Amino acid sequence: MRNLVFSQSFLNRIVVQLLFVLEGGRMQKRCILVMLLLMLSALAIAQEPLRKGSSKKTSSIKQNVRREGSAQRFDAWRVLGPGGGGTMVSPTISPSDPRLVVEHCDMTGGYVTTDGGGSWRMFNLRAGLSTFTFDLRNPSVIYAGNAALWRSEDKGQTWSMVFPDPTKGTIEHTWNDHAEYVITTNDKSYPASGQEIDIQAIGVDPADSNRLYLIFGSTFTTGRPSSLYYSQDRGRNWRRLTEFAQEKIHAIYVQPLRQGGIVDIIGESGVYEGSDNAWAHRIGPHGEKINYASVGKEHGTNRELYYVTTESRWQGGSLTGGIYTSVDGGRTWHDATASLTKNLRAPNQGELPQFQAISCSARDAARAYVGFRGLRLGEGAANVFNGIARTTDGGLTWTIVHKESNHPSTNLEGSWIEERAPDSYPNIWFDAPYSLGVAPSDGNTCYATDLFRTYRT
Template identity: 25%
Template sequence: MNPVIRALTAALLGLAMLVTPTASQCPLCNFIIGEDPEEELEEMAAGGGIGAPYGADEWMTTQRTYPDKAVDLGQSRAKAIEQANVVRASGGFAAQAAWTSLGPTNVGGRVTDIVVDPVRSNTVYAGAASGGVWKSTNGGTSFSYSWNITLPQSVGALAISPAGVLYAGTGEGNPGGGSVSFPGNGIYRSSDGGVTWTLLGLTGTNRIGRIVIDPADANRIFVAAAGNLFVPGGARGLYRSTDAGATWQLVLAGANSTTGAIDLAISTTSVYVSMWDHVRTPGTRVYGGVGSGIYRSTDGGATWARLAGGLPASSSNLGRMGIAVSKSTPTRLYAIAANTSGNFLGMWTSTNSGTSWTALTNTGPVSSSQSTFGWWFGRIFVDPVSSSHLWVPGVPMVESTNSGSSWTSNSSSFHADQHAVGFDPLVANRVFIGNDGGIYRSTANGSLSGSWTKTTNLANMQFYTVAVSKQDISRISGGLQDNGSRRSWSNWGSYWGGDGLQNLIDPTNQNKVYACSQNGSCGRSTNGGTSMSNFGSTTSSRRAWLTPVTFDPTNPAIMYYGGERLNRSTNSAQTWAAISPDLSRGSSGSSTFNTISTIGVAPSNGAVIYVGTDDGRMWITRNTGGSWTEITAGLPTRFMTRVTVDPTDANLAYVTVSGYTAGDIAPHVFRTTNGGTSWQDISGNLPNAPVNDIVYNPQNRTVLFVATDVGVFTSSDTGVTWTTAGTGLPNVPVLDLDTTVSAGVTQLTAATYGLGMYRVAV
């Protein structure tokens, strides 16, 4: 679908949700989005003010920071990873089993960069947005995980030397607007093809946009550090090493405290860097400024000059820029720019190494491809053997074979949202593309009109939720960022469009399944998802990005749906009735915030329901919504992520909250034994990170499991001490857990945000 049409459609759908408060459904979503949803459907509200979060990024960021808008997410996450590794190293229960990856391997998630090994034949490396580094040894047909499980899993940039030495920069430089991007802790090197990795420093850079190696001197490496997205200052700008990464020098600082480096290119005579002035808070983003622009050095990085000669002048409206040099004709350059809002600003070419520039005029396809998300892309790739052949990533990829005079666009051969192109130096005409759906290969020199083959094995998906059948644990479904709701029993095909969010499988009938897309647009099925029907209308004026839906454990035909009011169905989501007033702190002007974030029904008494909100309130009803009592006292004013009620005692419940604050210590898990009259902090030695879920071991209710942004932890003493659950799970965010008993063994399934599904016997 044309991106402009797509954006208009999204706006209309969003408007419909706003002007029709009783409509819980987006009946057109599945028809319009189909099985290839695009990121821009999430980002239509870009530019919303403080207190008006929107989309996945705002949902996830607000969850991790509310109400502290100024928290340093990068530093907080780095500390949490260190703490998680300490817990991991301390061991755990005597018989810890190993986690197993469940995939899926045929879907794929966001790929940020691709490099092809110049020494090892058929060897390709890919950086994943939140899933580490992946390696193929069969020319891109399949990939395997090639990263250290203890390291940050967000990879922003890759580079490889002529001798096959691989470099990885952690922290995704694409700053997000629709899906969250995570920070990193510096740059790593592997001299053995990704088997082992060594930290080279630049630990405070937070996010790395690009790495280039001088083709004439492999010891000279340049790193574009975008810096901390949320907090000005720190390590950002262009860094250079002349000793293969042993030491680093800042050779170009930004114009101000929010200016970092985002793109790099190198020729036989010059080095070029794109500087980008940008910052964001959970409610606003300023993706441009006077510090943005392209600079050139002709003395190996010692001195720099801002390029003009036709390029945009310094301006508060100048956003992300991309720069590329032709390898075959080093004097030929290309540049692209967006404005602060992400709108396409222009594209230019130079034939004299960047001294003067000519604006390309026939850029309609490029503009359409960038849409309003220029901050998400900002790259150009030039064919190594032809200076006139180039690709510009966007929602669809666009290609020119005549230096930008005309363009070809392709939105049907591969998934939307392009980020990377890799050229095979050992196999002529073999080109790879990386996007939000994985990696695709061309053997026709990357021609968009030619055929493309998708990799068959790349498990770097970002799952929000997981559901497992109680009758057959091989039947798994889950909601995927930018890839819909997927089901294992149909080769992980999409059965509900949009961004996949809440998924449920009826515990008494695995053919009754439920799936939601963004903002509570949900469907139900009685045949395992082969055909879907919309939920009946619910009553709410606000719905979160991830709208909670849950079963009554005593009767799964009874279901609950949370907007700012709690809705109840007694006929498997066919009809609904509101059973609460507004349980939030009231509207702050957003249609997706100040909502219910978690619902817990007591398994021993279905009339007892706990409800938590994203703005820090907890409630209980003991008469199925007839009356409500607030039980917030004793809990922090934070985003309530999950409430779980004891299987036999309706007064015993656990609440998890988001974990980052501006201080050093943040509470995570709370326990009540009196229905919320009082709460006990049982965080113990958990890492200081958001806790996203808490579940029981159904065979031993004294054993708890929690999902955090840095892995899964367990306690057998109700939270006095916590240990790592299982072994071998990478240090990846886990957003949802499921416990299912099969053949007398409890199976714990984790939905990770970056590495697909994992499972361990506990």
């Protein structure tokens, strides 16, 4: 009976219904019902401490999640949704309005908010999405990519296919038992009619909205080289510029045509730089595989700043790999991990800390955020953290601004997810960020996503 919790009003409604059914019956039946009412009322009163105890426990959890002392905090994070049961990916913030944000889940849903995460609208472009970008000259235009290039002219409310040309016999298919999204088309410039393919990155000339770049690459089930496509008429016509290795492309940065029109592309193997058919390739730091990347311009200097992360490893008692930066187009790389790992406990032992998702402000690239997993800052499980660190000096120093171990972050205004965690598995909900997105117009605004949450500072 301890697991049955009824409200007094619910029990009273049951008795009233029984009295109604037996209206006009013998006095004996009515006396029995009165006794039943008294018994059920006593049961409800007996359970009142149980309900109060549950309420008190939940309140305590909320307090632990949302407060640290009485002073106001200025590094707070807030869970905004969507999330709660699936991975959210690629939060991308408008350069014109930091309240306009798009992201997608690991299935088929895309999401857009126009009020900084206060509310979200879901949209569906037939299949899972892989990337977004905004048109810097038109704040209402957003591009999204999966097997096709899509464009919204109204801040994500409606979408239309741009490439392949939908008027050239283009048919969308969902094949096999996983409903894989495949397009067949008579558009001869489309690289994969009847095959699985994915758009990995989209670039728009910041000074000319007609100049668009796309990078097509492999899906989970296909292996093919990445290829760069270019349109100079806002997507009406396309041509292939070049082909790269079979690798994931993380970022594309387009310079205005009037400044040379150079395009910088960061993939797993390093940096590709060029224009039209002339391209140079520079390998990543120490030839390591690049797992995440971001690029922007430093405020005041107009210098491009690259951030990449690679897998960490122990080498002679020291941690190598992690975070690297470059200010010369990937010709040289600077190890930017030291300020985060100088206080590691038990170096060269146990699991290595890994640095993963990274993002900088496109217009103020000295401000960036990086996600970390398994950073040991003390003894015991309570001092092994997943979280986020921030730099304001181009990676020279980092400050941890969010961390969770086997308890919620002290500066996270949480949700039902964090409140549930202490009742079940100690740390299953506390994940490292899968994606980060920093506002181009405000390096203090960052969105993070993980296996369950979307949250923002």
